[in-house]
Structures are given as C-alpha cells and as structure tokens.
Amino acid sequence: MSENNGPKPWETKITEIKKDEIRIHGYRLDELMGKRSFSDMVFLMLKGQLPSENEGKMLDIMLVSCIDHGVTPPSALAALTSASTGAPYNGALAAGILSINEHHGGAIENSMRMLMELQVILDNSKDSGRDFSEAVNHLVSQYKDQNRRLPGFGHRIHKNDPRTAKLLDFADEFGLGNTWVRLLTGLKDGVQKSTGKDLPINVDGAIAALLLELGIAPELANSFFIMARVPGLVAHIHEEKTIQKPMRRIDPVNHIYTGTPERDIP
Amino acid sequence: MSENNGPKPWETKITEIKKDEIRIHGYRLDELMGKRSFSDMVFLMLKGQLPSENEGKMLDIMLVSCIDHGVTPPSALAALTSASTGAPYNGALAAGILSINEHHGGAIENSMRMLMELQVILDNSKDSGRDFSEAVNHLVSQYKDQNRRLPGFGHRIHKNDPRTAKLLDFADEFGLGNTWVRLLTGLKDGVQKSTGKDLPINVDGAIAALLLELGIAPELANSFFIMARVPGLVAHIHEEKTIQKPMRRIDPVNHIYTGTPERDIP
C-alpha cells in the first residue's frame, strides 16, 4: 500500500494485508485457523512467533486462570456502573479496562520487575560470594527501605489461592518452571526463613513468573491480564443490562451468587 | 457475602467467590484450568454452559479468524493515535475498543438480525405458500425500501475473503452449519438468482451465522468481536510505543509491512 511519490511509508511488522490474503508474522491467517488455538495466536501477537506445544498449553491455562473473579474487582464494578446508566457494551467494557491499573492487575508487572531485580542481585552476587539467601535479604530490605510491599504474595480474599497451585503444577509438568518459577518459590522460602512469615504466592505472582518463563515483556503484563479478563467483564455487563434495573445502587459488598449450583466438569 | 441486616443483597449468576474457592457457573476454576481451553471458557462466559467438543473448536476458529486485520481498521488507528501521545496500554486499548461500533465490527450483529428477519419471513411463509426465493426477494426489497445495504456481504479490500471459506468449511465439518449457515448461503444464492449480482459472503456474515448456530445472543456479537481483536490491538499498541516516535502523523494509507516474510506454519 505504498505510494511512489510523497513521504516514505511507515512500517509495521505485525500483519500483512493483500487482496484475499492476510498474513500474521508471515503465516496465512486462514491456514492458522483450525491448526492453532486462539491462545497460540495470543502468544504470536505478543511475541511475533508461535509457541511450542507446552508453551501454548501453559499460556492457555494462564488465560483461563484470570478470566473472572466475580463482581468485586474494581474493573467489574466500574463496568457495571457504566452499564447501569445505559452504556453500550463497548463503553462499559472500556470503563472496566480503564480500571485495570497499578493496583488492580498491575501486581503482575510489578512482580515481574521484582523477579528481574532479584536476578540482577544474584548475577552481581557471583563475584561477591553472596549466596541466594543473602540476595533475598538484600531485595527484602530494599523494598522495606522504599516502603513497598513485595508484590505477588497474599490476596485480600484467598489464603491458598487454588489457581496458584494449579499454575505452578502445570509449569512443572511442562518443564517451564526452571528459571523464574524457581526464583519465585526460592524467594518465598527465603522470606519465610529470614522473617518467619509464610507469604503465600498469589495468582499475580505465579502469572508473573510464567510470563517471564515465556519471554513476554513486563510492559505487556497488564494487557495480558486484560485479554484474559475481557470475557468475564462482558459476561457481567451482559447480566447487568439484561437483568438489573437502570441506575441501581451497586453495593460492592452486599451481593450473593444465585447461579448454577456446584457441579463437575463434563 | 450477604449481610443479615439491611437491604437485600443483589444477585449474580456468573461467578461464586469463597475463600480459596472460585466457581464459574458452578465449575471450579482451578479444575477448568488444563481441562478446558480459553475458547471453551469464552463460550462458558457468553452462554453459561460449556460447549460440546465441536462447538468449542468452532468458537476457537472464529476467535482466531478475527484476531487482527493490520493497521487500517479504525480500531487500530484510534489505538495507535492514542498510544502515540503516550497513553498507557489500557488507555490506548480503550480508545481502540471505543472505535468498534455499528460501522466497524457491527456488521456481525446486523447480519445476525438480518438472518433472524429472514427466518421470521420464512416461518410466516409456510401458511401463505411462499417459497424460499420469494422470502429472499421479500427481505431484499425490505432492505431496499429502507435504503439499507444487506450486511455480511462484500469487503472494502477482499473479494474472496480467505477467512470466510475456512469458517464455512469448518462449520460443515463440525455439523454446525445446518440452520443459519444454510440460510446465509441460501440468501447469497437467492440474491444472485434474482439480481444477477454475486455478493461474496464476508467474514462478518460467516461469523454472524456461526454465532447463531452456537446460540449466542446478537447483542453479544460486538463484544465477541472485541474479545477476538484485543490481542491484535495490544500488538499494534506495543509496536507503536516501542518503535515509533511520539506524536507522529499516522497516515491511514501510506504504510508497508516489513515483518517476517511469508512462511509456513510449523
């Protein structure tokens, strides 16, 4: 689509559009359909290459783990608030997405950067003879000095987040936990040893370690979480628009689940 | 999470959150991880039930087909424009999503409603002895009278959209094209017979027929398209933020693809 005269065309490396042909990072989109899953395609969009079988399975499980967390997260509340005024689906969804930031969803990126800092400390420790537990102590005291909490640990509702164990188990099964997951669990153990505190790894921490294992850039972490959460937000918006009265007061606490009772996966 | 005193709690039927337990429509989320794909979960969020194997595969292929269409769609251009001013990823993404409306993405919902109108005409025709081609003519003249184009046919770039054929082939293979896909292809043939015009079914039309086959509500069509397109938009935003200069003029025409050359899927 360039023009011979006039300014130089600007460049994009993602998708090539020709008449009756669409190629994403060189692959024909119509050939990808049916051969590669949507999760594999998410990997392709984030990295520019297709995942290995295990990488693809891992990313799929990570997406599933983040798809919804009920009506209490701020992104759901903002989306419901907008929907209750009569917003179209995409307007309410945008309001939800605009509520996924540093303090909601953002712990993933922060955890990734924390693990990268720990790795730098460890790399620098080789010469100085400092061992792993000293490196952990160094990191912990850094965060303490800056008055920051260690991200990726603890949850406002869950003690033993069922998603975390599942994520780490699959990482092990797929051979995708040897670097950053190991670092994260090492950090958890190191903190417990030096402070006595048992900080449970949360889903943000586990996702963070796994995104690093998959080689995905930390600045994409929030977008990854958004991709996973969009179907959940859409479901809540749909429920609000089809069942609730407009302009109702949306109490962030006083609600109950009245859906399908507990059941087993077929 | 209800309170005994005070106002009645409001109800949600999507997700149940208890300490260390998350259930979506009754299924434990940690058990869904690894057993059901993210596309199956999208189906669950949109319908409240898990798909059959073929329904799940079909939805996955539909999501893949819509994941990206380069830099020319308005959603990409709005996202790039926002990103080029220094917006965070979620802000630029929201700008993109706010550009998916009636005239971009919206053809899916319109096509669904058109097919439903045709079905109503056919249902009403049984008594009157009107046949399929008469029903098609009735629909076409209705649209003509209202000065509306038939949605789901034709594309500003593609003549034979490679995604359409693939979608319809898979529908056939999975036994998911017997009602609405048949109606759509019948409509196409009927139009050609009565007007001589060969209107190619486009990807919106194919997705529309398939969403109806899967029993997904027409008002969710735009959200479905957004779910599928978010990873593509994120990729474009990432490219803009990492490669381009801020506040550049984003020419909607004068750009070229400089990424990985044509290659086969491994």
Add this chain to the structure above:
Amino acid sequence: MSENNGPKPWETKITEIKKDEIRIHGYRLDELMGKRSFSDMVFLMLKGQLPSENEGKMLDIMLVSCIDHGVTPPSALAALTSASTGAPYNGALAAGILSINEHHGGAIENSMRMLMELQVILDNSKDSGRDFSEAVNHLVSQYKDQNRRLPGFGHRIHKNDPRTAKLLDFADEFGLGNTWVRLLTGLKDGVQKSTGKDLPINVDGAIAALLLELGIAPELANSFFIMARVPGLVAHIHEEKTIQKPMRRIDPVNHIYTGTPERDIP
C-alpha cells in the same frame, strides 16, 4: 493544507489553522480571548455563532448548575473506582464520561424530545380544534401506552431542586422562556390538572427547555452535560488520588461531607 495531486481534501467548518493564526468559525481566537467568556465559546462551538449577551449569561448559568452533584452519581462512582486502581486522570475521567448515558444525564435529551413531541401534537391540533390540555393528555397517554415515564420531572433526592427555580427565574429575566419553558411549565400544570399529581420539574427538564430556547440540537444534550460535569469529575478524581488508599471499597451510600462548612459567597 490541501495537496494539488491526489484525493480531494475533506472539509471541516469549525476551525481554520494557519501559521500564527487560529480562527474559530471565522473569529480570531486571540481576539476572542478576554472579549468573550468560555461559556460564550461553548455556545460558539455548539452553534457556530456567538450568543447574544443574555444567551451567553443563560448558558453560563446552565453550565454552573450541572458542574457537580457529589459522589453518588454513577459518573463519579465509576471515575473514583478507576482512580482508586491507579488510573491516570484522563483514564478515570473517561470511565466517568462513559457512565453518562440514557439513564444518567440522558434525561435532558429525552426531555427535549418530549417537548418537541408535544409541540408537534399542538401544531397538529390547530386544525382539529384540540386545546392545550387535550394535547397534554394525548402526550401523557402516549407515554403511558409505551410504558415510559415522562422525563424531566422528579429527582431521586430533591423534591424542590434549588437549581430548577433558579434556572427558570433567569430564563424569565433574560426573556428566554417564552417558547419551550412555557411549554414545560404548561405540561407540568396540565399533568397536575388531569391527574392530580404534582410532578416537580427537575434540573434535567429545565436544562432541556433552555437548550431548546437556545436552539441547541437535542443530540448535543448529553455532551453539554458532560462539558459541565467534567470539572466536578476531575475534582473527585483528584481527591481520590491524593487522599484515599488504593483499591479501597467505595461504598455508594456510606460517606459524609467533611469539607468547608456552610459559607456565603463573597
């Protein structure tokens, strides 16, 4: 900024930008500065012409009347929810604006359309000899048949909204209430006469009649309300970001005003 070769330039009638010269609807912007108030400029942007002195004063008072209504409107709650997750100001503001729709702010446009419907009924009544009270009854029964409430009357908090009386008084003072304001008060009286119900005109109804008096298109009503409310939303976002803890639960009911006590305007 046109080019001689290539496609025809597209046209805009709002603002002309030349080197060292900015003209809005033909007026030099630097000459407008200090000569015309911001409210006059709002009028110019909405209508393409400058207001008379009284029109300008009226629009200014209307903007003031809508600038804020505390933390309970959905637009404020959505903006606070987004801000509490760490959104930048413009992200939280966008979330707020996306919550100004049919059921919040939208009553202005609906009231405008209702008054226009009443005017049509009256115009059609001239021939049929129907009088004003018959026209009112006709409108009221139309709304009843369609199961719609008459917009522009009543408020979830106020009985005698102090803003309404002020708006109508100024309309009278400025000679700007002779058509649509008269119609609105006539409608109120007519309803009371025929049903016995005393429906107080609310601020939306008063603004609606006045926008019609000023000749502003109904489809701009929501945007007018947004223009007026943006400073209020920004103030709430600023308070949230500077005073509150991140990710707090924002109760839509349980809050108190702890600001400057009642005082007189200097």
Add this chain to the structure above:
Amino acid sequence: MSENNGPKPWETKITEIKKDEIRIHGYRLDELMGKRSFSDMVFLMLKGQLPSENEGKMLDIMLVSCIDHGVTPPSALAALTSASTGAPYNGALAAGILSINEHHGGAIENSMRMLMELQVILDNSKDSGRDFSEAVNHLVSQYKDQNRRLPGFGHRIHKNDPRTAKLLDFADEFGLGNTWVRLLTGLKDGVQKSTGKDLPINVDGAIAALLLELGIAPELANSFFIMARVPGLVAHIHEEKTIQKPMRRIDPVNHIYTGTPERDIP
C-alpha cells in the same frame, strides 16, 4: 448519609448533598448560579476556593485559549475515528480524551515542573552566589544531559503563537505574572543569551506559568487542558456524525476549512 452501625463512612470535602440543598465547598450552588461564572466554578473545583476577580478573568482567558486547534491534534483525530464508526458522542469523546497525554497536552505539566526545578536551582543558588543566568545554564545542561527538550517552547505549526502573547499581556494587566511568568520569560531570554537560539514561548509554556501563578497543582494540568478542549472535541464529533460518511479514511493532512470566512467579533 452516614449509618450508625457498620463501617465508618468515607469522607469527601467537595460537595455536600442534602434534600433540596447542594453546597460546593460550602457555597450554595443555586446562589452561585448567576453570581459566579463557569470559569470561576472551574477554579473552585480545582482549588477549593473562589478566585479573585482577576484570577477568575485570567482562568477564563486560559480556558478560551485552549478550546480548539482544528482537526490535526491526535485527540481530534482519535475522536473523529471513533465517531466515524458510529460511536455515541461520549464514546468518541472518551477516545479523544484518552489521546491527551504526555506528548499532547502534557507539555503543560512538564513545563510547570521545569519552572519549579528552575526555582529550586535559584533557591539553592542564593548561598552559592550563582546568578540567574548561571541557574538557567544549569537547567539547560541538565535537560541536555538527560536528552530532553525544554518543554513550553516552539510549536509544530506556529512561530509566534498568537495565543501566547495574549496570555502574557493579560497576565501583566491582571498583575498575575510576577513570579512564574517572569521566570519563564527570564528562561527564554537566558537561553537566547547563552545559545543564541530564539525559542518562542508556546501556549503550553504560557499556560504552565499561569497555572503556577494561580496556585494550581501540576498534576491537574492535563485535566485543565481537557476541560478546555472538551467543547472543541464535541464540535468535531458532531460535525463527523452529521456530515461525513461512516468508516471514511480520515487523512490527518489533506483537509481544508470551508466554514464561515474571516469576520470580526461583534
């Protein structure tokens, strides 16, 4: 609106809502109507107090100066792109606002922070005997070292931005240029003396100095710009929706002004 039992209410200091009474920072809103202009109210929302007469006039002129800059700014292009797909007014407006960030509009906050840095350098210079020109050189070399341009100078279109001179003249007339405006013009002169370059102060720089003179916090600068620009964006969205065809290609360069010819302010 507090409850006796249950959690402590959260606090807001902006607006008090009682039945039939609305007070903003202690003032009755209905009494403000007609007594204080909308620009005065903007000042009240940003600062918590009403402006002096000259402060109010100055802020009004600042708002007017930023109300529109035609179709080329990214905020206008994003809003038009969204509107052209059929977005409602508030959706298109949100897309525009999400395109006002560091590199568009953001120069105001950056200029404020630069002036504050210069003031700190000057304050520290008192002891060291460093004079103004040395302080300027110190600032300039700091920016050079960090590879940053001095914000608030130069414009991609204007050499002598007509808005800047007007803003600085009024500041002088109102006695509101004695601290930060003086610093800004001193900086401009200092740069010219030491480098020979004549950097024209742009509208962002002038607005920055004036917001500091008015005591408005730098983190509110972007929101101030947005408040001023919203009416302009709404006008462009309205034009797009009423005059242009959906899904058109919006060329950021090839457009012409076809509105009212040059005229004098009545």
